[in-house]
Amino acid sequence: xxxxxxxxxxxxxxxxxxxxxxxxxxxxxxxxxxxxxxxxxxxxxxxxxxxxxxxxxxxxxxxxxxxxxxxxxxxxxxxxxxxxxxxxxxxxxxxxxxxxxxxxxxxxxxxxxxxxxxxxxxxxxxxxxxxxxxxxxxxxxxxxxxxxxxxxxxxxxxxxxxxxxxxxxxxxxxxxxxxxxxxxxxxxxxxxxxxxxxxxxxxxxxxxxxxxxxxxxxxxxxxxxxxxxxxxxxxxx
Amino acid sequence: xxxxxxxxxxxxxxxxxxxxxxxxxxxxxxxxxxxxxxxxxxxxxxxxxxxxxxxxxxxxxxxxxxxxxxxxxxxxxxxxxxxxxxxxxxxxxxxxxxxxxxxxxxxxxxxxxxxxxxxxxxxxxxxxxxxxxxxxxxxxxxxxxxxxxxxxxxxxxxxxxxxxxxxxxxxxxxxxxxxxxxxxxxxxxxxxxxxxxxxxxxxxxxxxxxxxxxxxxxxxxxxxxxxxxxxxxxxxx
Numbered sequence: 001x002x003x004x005x006x007x008x009x010x011x012x013x014x015x016x017x018x019x020x021x022x023x024x025x026x027x028x029x030x031x032x033x034x035x036x037x038x039x040x041x042x043x044x045x046x047x048x049x050x051x052x053x054x055x056x057x058x059x060x061x062x063x064x065x066x067x068x069x070x071x072x073x074x075x076x077x078x079x080x081x082x083x084x085x086x087x088x089x090x091x092x093x094x095x096x097x098x099x100x101x102x103x104x105x106x107x108x109x110x111x112x113x114x115x116x117x118x119x120x121x122x123x124x125x126x127x128x129x130x131x132x133x134x135x136x137x138x139x140x141x142x143x144x145x146x147x148x149x150x151x152x153x154x155x156x157x158x159x160x161x162x163x164x165x166x167x168x169x170x171x172x173x174x175x176x177x178x179x180x181x182x183x184x185x186x187x188x189x190x191x192x193x194x195x196x197x198x199x200x201x202x203x204x205x206x207x208x209x210x211x212x213x214x215x216x217x218x219x220x221x222x223x224x225x226x227x228x229x230x231x232x233x234x235x236x237x
Numbered sequence: 238x239x240x241x242x243x244x245x246x247x248x249x250x251x252x253x254x255x256x257x258x259x260x261x262x263x264x265x266x267x268x269x270x271x272x273x274x275x276x277x278x279x280x281x282x283x284x285x286x287x288x289x290x291x292x293x294x295x296x297x298x299x300x301x302x303x304x305x306x307x308x309x310x311x312x313x314x315x316x317x318x319x320x321x322x323x324x325x326x327x328x329x330x331x332x333x334x335x336x337x338x339x340x341x342x343x344x345x346x347x348x349x350x351x352x353x354x355x356x357x358x359x360x361x362x363x364x365x366x367x368x369x370x371x372x373x374x375x376x377x378x379x380x381x382x383x384x385x386x387x388x389x390x391x392x393x394x395x396x397x398x399x400x401x402x403x404x405x406x407x408x409x410x411x412x413x414x415x416x417x418x419x420x421x422x423x424x425x426x427x428x429x430x431x432x433x434x435x436x437x438x439x440x441x442x443x444x445x446x447x448x449x450x451x452x453x454x455x456x457x458x459x460x461x462x463x464x465x466x467x468x469x470x471x472x473x474x
Contacts, residue, residue, distance in 0.1 A: 067317060067318070067321070070307065070317060070321075071313045071314075076308045080304060080307060080308060081304070084303075084304070084307075084321065084324060087321060087325070088324070088325070088328065170417070170418065170421075173410075173414075173417050174414055174417060177410075177411055177414065180407070180410050180411060180417065181407065184407075184421065184424065187421065187425075188424075188428065191425065191428065
């Protein structure tokens with residue numbers, strides 16, 4: 001390994017490290033939003049909504065490092081795919097931070113009503129989404145395709161939970177009109193959690209792309225919607 | 238201009254062209270989904286949900302071209318930012334295609350109920366979202382920062398429409414429980430349209446990044462949520 005390629009590998013390792021920190025910050029903000037929702041804690045929700053400059057700064061730092069890495073080391077093949085995927089994942093993590101704000105805003109509005117029901121399934125959904133996120137990032141850093149595929153499978157569970165929450169809340173709304181407004185907030189929160197699962201899924205797909213150079217976004221499988229899947233292709237680089 | 242840099246410029250121009258086609262396909266799918274919703278046309282909705290391999294194939298072709306461009310021409314500065322932004326925009330356009338499917342699925346469920354009301358504001362919201370998308374892509378291709386900034390401003394209008402739709406549907410639901418289920422579908426559709434506006438906004442932010450090398454995602458302005466804005470920074474490359 002030449003001095004240059006060692007330097008490039010070090011730079012990539014540092015980049016992974018920063019991405020892991022970014023994922024931790026995004027997850028922490030979602031955790032706070034859920035705590036604010038469940039405990040009806042106005043101060044916690046206000047803090048999430050006020051934003052956190054550390055996640056914004058880190059996002060820009062990571063983007064910056066990726067561009068510098070490409071310009072400096074001119075990576076190809078798996079290294080180029082890694083850097084470009086890092087840029088994409090960084091964007092996914094920023095959106096998760098934004099979604100945490102959206103959850104906190106809905107939770108704030110929800111808190112102005114009497115609770116519709118004890119919140120059991122929404123926190124379960126959030127826990128699953130956060131685990132998917134952690135697993136996807138870890139799979140990316142370890143370049144572990146099996147772990148990435150598990151994240152894709154977990155997404156079906158998340159979907160199931162979302163449907164269950166929807167059906168249950170609908171029953172409440174049909175039974176008593178005063179629950180309509182707050183129940184809609186809970187439904188919208190469940191949709192935001194679903195989207196966090198989608199971002200984790202994006203990251204997992206990036207892992208498979210980085211490692212195998214194959215694009216699994218549109219592959220055809222029996223259990224998956226046709227739209228997102230297609231036959232395997234030759235590597236892009 | 239050397240032969241190599243002319244070749245690189247030609248390759249970038251072709252890439253722009255393909256991206257424009259991709260945007261057209263994404264917009265067409267959303268337009269069909271809305272038509273299926275408004276006209277309660279099951280066949281149109283089924284066609285949107287069944288998916289369209291041309292948009293998937295084009296997405297992968299564009300990704301592929303971007304990677305090859307970086308590996309072959311090793312672009313720096315504005316050209317590197319253009320290629321990486323193309324990758325990001327390509328992902329945004331794919332998500333818009335997915336959102337069109339989500340809209341069609343909700344429209345299918347909605348069609349099983351009696352109409353809640355004549356649909357006026359949802360098509361208006363969709364028109365605005367599609368115009369934002371077209372404007373953002375055109376701004377990207379022309380590297381027109383002013384046009385990109387207009388897209389960012391339009392997003393506030395989209396938000397206003399979404400709130401108005403929500404309030405109106407809530408009134409229906411509170412008045413007659415049999416509208417609850419279909420009205421929720423319309424609310425969820427409005428949220429998907431909001432997300433299409435978010436993707437257009439992402440693209441507009443990429444334009445400013447490509448042209449100025451400045452990251453406007455977290456800039457601070459008076460009329461905008463704190464979370465997405467921050468002071469200007471030095472260019473990343």
